Amino acid sequence: MASETHSATSAGSATESPFTPEPYVVERRVVETADTVTMVLKPAGGRGVPAFLPGQFNMVYRFGVGEVPISISGDPNRPDELVHTVRSAGKISDALTKTLPGETLGVRGPYGVGWPLQRAEHQDVVIVAGGLGLPPLRPLLYELLAHRDRYERVEIIYGARSPKDLVHYEDVQKWRTRGDLRLQVTVDAAGREWYGDVGLVTARIPDARFDPPRTVAFLCGPEIMMRLTAQALSTLGVPEASIWLSMERNMKCAVGLCGHCQWGPAFVCRDGPVFRYADVKRMFSVREL
Amino acid sequence: MSGAPVHAPPVLRVADHPFFHGLDERFVQLAGSGATERSFEAGDMLFLEGDIASEFWLVFQGKVALEIAQPDRPHVTIQTVGSGDVLGWSWLVPPHRWRFDARAVKATRTLALDAKTLKDAFEARPEDGYRFLLRLLPVIGDRLENARVQILDIHGV
Amino acid sequence: MEELSVGAQRILERADFPRLLKALQSAGYRVVGPTVRDGAIVYGEVRAEQDLPIGWTDRQDAGKYRLERRTDQALFGYNVGPHSWKKFLFPSRERLWTATRTGTSFTVTPEKDDGPPMAFLGVRACELAGMDVSDRVFDGVVRDPGYHARRSRALRIAVQCGQAGGTCFCVSMRTGPGVRTGHDIALTEILTPRHYFLVDVGSPAGAAVLAHVPLKPAAKEDSEMAHSIVAQTAASMGRTLDTSGIHDLLLTQPEHPRWEVVARRCLSCTNCTMVCPTCFCSSTDEVPDLQGETVERWRHWDSCFNLEFTALHANSVRKSPLSRYRQWLTHKLASWQDQFGTSGCIGCGRCITWCPVGIDLTEEVAALRTAPTKAAAGGGAR
Numbered sequence: 170m171a172s173e174t175h176s177a178t179s180a181g182s183a184t185e186s187p188f189t190p191e192p193y194v195v196e197r198r199v200v201e202t203a204d205t206v207t208m209v210l211k212p213a214g215g216r217g218v219p220a221f222l223p224g225q226f227n228m229v230y231r232f233g234v235g236e237v238p239i240s241i242s243g244d245p246n247r248p249d250e251l252v253h254t255v256r257s258a259g260k261i262s263d264a265l266t267k268t269l270p271g272e273t274l275g276v277r278g279p280y281g282v283g284w285p286l287q288r289a290e291h292q293d294v295v296i297v298a299g300g301l302g303l304p305p306l307r308p309l310l311y312e313l314l315a316h317r318d319r320y321e322r323v324e325i326i327y328g329a330r331s332p333k334d335l336v337h338y339e340d341v342q343k344w345r346t347r348g349d350l351r352l353q354v355t356v357d358a359a360g361r362e363w364y365g366d367v368g369l370v371t372a373r374i375p376d377a378r379f380d381p382p383r384t385v386a387f388l389c390g391p392e393i394m395m396r397l398t399a400q401a402l403s404t405l406g407v408p409e410a411s412i413w414l415s416m417e418r419n420m421k422c423a424v425g426l427c428g429h430c431q432w433g434p435a436f437v438c439r440d441g442p443v444f445r446y447a448d449v450k451r452m453f454s455v456r457e458l
Numbered sequence: 459m460s461g462a463p464v465h466a467p468p469v470l471r472v473a474d475h476p477f478f479h480g481l482d483e484r485f486v487q488l489a490g491s492g493a494t495e496r497s498f499e500a501g502d503m504l505f506l507e508g509d510i511a512s513e514f515w516l517v518f519q520g521k522v523a524l525e526i527a528q529p530d531r532p533h534v535t536i537q538t539v540g541s542g543d544v545l546g547w548s549w550l551v552p553p554h555r556w557r558f559d560a561r562a563v564k565a566t567r568t569l570a571l572d573a574k575t576l577k578d579a580f581e582a583r584p585e586d587g588y589r590f591l592l593r594l595l596p597v598i599g600d601r602l603e604n605a606r607v608q609i610l611d612i613h614g615v
Numbered sequence: 616m617e618e619l620s621v622g623a624q625r626i627l628e629r630a631d632f633p634r635l636l637k638a639l640q641s642a643g644y645r646v647v648g649p650t651v652r653d654g655a656i657v658y659g660e661v662r663a664e665q666d667l668p669i670g671w672t673d674r675q676d677a678g679k680y681r682l683e684r685r686t687d688q689a690l691f692g693y694n695v696g697p698h699s700w701k702k703f704l705f706p707s708r709e710r711l712w713t714a715t716r717t718g719t720s721f722t723v724t725p726e727k728d729d730g731p732p733m734a735f736l737g738v739r740a741c742e743l744a745g746m747d748v749s750d751r752v753f754d755g756v757v758r759d760p761g762y763h764a765r766r767s768r769a770l771r772i773a774v775q776c777g778q779a780g781g782t783c784f785c786v787s788m789r790t791g792p793g794v795r796t797g798h799d800i801a802l803t804e805i806l807t808p809r810h811y812f813l814v815d816v817g818s819p820a821g822a823a824v825l826a827h828v829p830l831k832p833a834a835k836e837d838s839e840m841a842h843s844i845v846a847q848t849a850a851s852m853g854r855t856l857d858t859s860g861i862h863d864l865l866l867t868q869p870e871h872p873r874w875e876v877v878a879r880r881c882l883s884c885t886n887c888t889m890v891c892p893t894c895f896c897s898s899t900d901e902v903p904d905l906q907g908e909t910v911e912r913w914r915h916w917d918s919c920f921n922l923e924f925t926a927l928h929a930n931s932v933r934k935s936p937l938s939r940y941r942q943w944l945t946h947k948l949a950s951w952q953d954q955f956g957t958s959g960c961i962g963c964g965r966c967i968t969w970c971p972v973g974i975d976l977t978e979e980v981a982a983l984r985t986a987p988t989k990a991a992a993g994g995g996a997r
Contacts, residue, residue: 185760186711186712186725186726186760187757187758187759187760188711188712188725188912189712189723189725190723192720192721192722192723194719194720213720232714232716232721232910233901233903233907233910234901235899235901258928259928271719272719273719273720273721275714275721275723299612299613300612300613301613328613329613330611330613330614334613355538357608357611357613358534358535358536358608359534359535360532360533360534360535361523361525361532361533361535361561363535364500364521364563364564365538366521366538366540367523367524367535367536367537367538368537368538368604369604369607369608371604372537372600372604375542376540376542390612390613391612391613393607393610393612394607394612397607417927418925418927418932419924419925419926419927419932421897421898421899422897422899424756424757425756425757425954426752426753426757426759426895426897427895427896427897427898427899427917428895428896428897428917428919429896429898429917429924429925431919431942431946431950433866433950434866434949434950434953434954436954439756455869455870456938457932457933457934457935457937457938458869458932458933458938458942
């Protein structure tokens with residue numbers, strides 16, 4: 170799959186096993202929602218955290234339970250810690266969310282290609298996140314805001330199931346008050362305590378300010394949400410080659426050896442998880458691919 | 459209904475609302491001849507489910523929540539519309555009653571177009587009425603599509 | 616004994632064949648090769664020539680495999696069985712690492728494969744190609760340490776096929792029946808007028824072993840004999856597969872009605888993926904001891920035909936047998952090319968033979984060709 174995304178995956182030397190997790194100690198644990206926590210990890214034994222690119226993921230392991238792929242949700246410019254936001258969605262991820270400070274998790278990675286942020290320089294940037302799609306986009310936002318002057322207008326649309334399902338709320342509040350980006354938050358349904366928007370992220374696109382032909386879009390969230398958003402942006406005139414999205418598939422090995430994450434000719438773990446809409450548009454319309 | 463007609467000369471003009479941009483000027487004038495400016499404070503109701511739907515709303519400013527009232531549970535907002543959006547098509551189809559509650563989430567300024575005047579304008583200028591409907595249909599379509607995706611609960615585990 | 620150079624040809628008399636086994640064993644190799652077990656020729660330990668399927672052959676067709684007695688005493692007078700060399704290089708179950716709890720933390724010790732080097736005796740040309748395919752998977756961008764350790768030390772003693780099996784189509788896949796490259800030693804078994812082997816020296820490692828085996832000079836006639844055996848085998852293939860444009864043929868027709876036809880027969884039993892020499896899908900298990908102090912990570916073969924293979928949250932991406940068969944065939948013959956620069960199919964026919972309902976991929980590809988549009992094939996699909 171042709172890709173201009175970055176890759177920093179360390180394939181491992183001849184003597185190293187690509188399957189061996191490294192121990193990381195949970196330093197802090199932030200409860201995001203009823204089923205989601207953010208964990209700040211520090212490498213055990215004074216090692217450094219491997220450099221990562223926004224959009225990459227790690228295999229995160231709980232001793233005796235197993236490992237699952239989790240996107241990195243922290244700041245790429247903070248090399249002292251590794252941040253993962255995990256939602257309890259199965260036996261392993263549930264065990265991960267219950268890991269307490271002081272306990273040790275295993276980590277191997279980073280894997281996959283990251284968001285090609287350099288392609289957005291001197292362009293308008295539209296970031297659309299749905300639900301747990303925000304954590305994989307947060308490193309991109311940190312990086313973007315660290316060099317804000319390189320980009321033109323920045324629009325963020327963040328959708329969630331309900332107000333109580335919003336994650337990274339502190340960051341969301343900070344971004345909201347910044348003068349150099351616009352943020353719209355929308356939920357699928359809400360009670361009267363919610364003063365924000367209700368509806369799909371696609372319904373917020375008309376209110377976003379960007380010049381479609383000079384826009385780069387980054388999408389992450391449920392597949393249907395990304396498909397509809399990509400279609401909507403494309404209809405407005407955003408080039409399909411400028412729309413990037415992050416895919417999710419069953420993964421076991423994360424290095425292209427186990428076969429699980431195949432999506433057409435792509436290994437999502439290795440050729441993705443970030444793909445260019447123009448390259449994968451056709452695969453989106455094939456059922457059960 | 460708590461939105462009171464404003465007696466000062468209306469500052470909102472139908473022709474300024476994006477929904478009417480590009481439609482024939484005479485038609486816009488005709489369609490908007492029964493327009494009333496209505497302003498709402500946060501929490502005010504624009505209309506209630508079951509009320510007779512006799513107006514087509516143009517939102518110029520603010521935010522309106524479409525709610526479903528539930529007897530034993532809190533109200534649920536299923537959609538918000540804001541500045542530049544239009545609100546309501548129950549006035550167009552029988553039984554001409556609102557299907558949802560509409561509540562101002564924040565200070566909101568609208569123009570309410572009289573349904574009868576609008577329909578008269580369609581009769582008088584069917585071609586422009588057709589163009590009007592061509593603009594209203596995508597709004598209905600979008601909301602239907604949104605509702606369909608919303609019932610999928612795509613963020614659920 | 617004389618120095619043997621790569622490319623040299625010699626004669627090994629049938630009576631001296633045990634000397635080859637002995638030379639391999641003396642050189643420290645664990646010799647594995649064909650042996651008769653459970654009514655099939657499978658790959659296992661070969662300690663002496665009696666372990667080989669002397670005088671046996673296999674009769675194969677879609678969904679059919681039978682052992683039969685030959686009228687001669689050929690050592691390699693069969694084609695391929697349900698096993699492939701994959702089971703040695705990429706075992707069906709393999710421990711990847713062991714982790715031990717240490718206070719609040721744990722230590723992970725990767726598995727080291729330091730078993731003796733293996734000598735694969737009786738590798739068919741298509742199987743050599745199969746190993747090359749596996750090398751691209753397991754020893755390419757990312758190196759699988761276990762596979763690499765076993766593969767890099769394995770000696771490959773190929774045998775050119777003296778007959779074609781009923782489901783063979785190596786000629787179509789250009790992987791056989793003649794052995795061209797990749798062998799350390801290649802044998803051609805010649806049965807008439809006397810029983811002997813033509814030996815091709817394929818590598819220095821092969822030459823080193825052969826240095827301890829009594830060999831005789833080969834004549835031009837011996838070489839010609841081997842050529843004609845291979846040519847005859849090539850001319851009697853049980854199946855053919857037209858590979859022209861196969862990449863686009865499969866990738867552009869995910870909605871072809873033929874998928875529905877084949878899916879109605881497919882049992883999703885995973886047999887085809889288990890017997891395929893190149894199928895590489897796996898899953899892992901976390902196996903703790905009773906105290907929970909030590910945990911082992913095991914990898915085992917998995918299959919794209921399993922429903923849970925694509926499990927994502929509460930569901931699976933490929934729910935229908937249709938989507939799973941389509942994935943398998945499309946991957947094997949088409950998207951494999953995008954991923955590894957080669958077809959995933961070597962034309963060995965195992966998936967046809969061992970399919971309990973006799974699904975034949977050569978037939979499926981032909982059907983996908985003859986009915987390129989929905990309209991044209993609609994009648995056949997319903």
